[in-house]
Amino acid sequence: MNATINRRSCQRVLARVPVRVKRAVGGGELSAETRDVSTNGVFLYTESHMAEGSDVELVLMLPPELTSGGKCWVCCHARVLRVEQGPGTDFGIAAEIRRMDILPEIPI
Helix, strand or coil, rough: CCCCCCCCCCCEECCCCEEEEEEEECCEEEEEEEEEEEEEEEEEECCCCCCCCCEEEEEEEHHHHHHHCCCEEEEEEEEEEEECCCCCEEEEEEEEEEEEEEECCCCC
């Protein structure tokens, strides 16, 4: 019998949230969109391939399910764990969040 091990230690929230991605190596910013997010990991779709093991910086708004009921902007420092072919020409990226900083709210 082949058992699947679920390594997730935090609740994942299905949420399509825009993300700004900055690679530590190679510079430049990319646009992406999350499929799901938790306080220690994220799965997102982007048009650009990323190497497994690479470090990235993600700026996104956490959904209220992961905060004290309100949305909040965060900057996450993460490591790419897995890359897979996504829908169309997109790539699916699974990343482990190593550090999360809450960003100050910017008045519009």
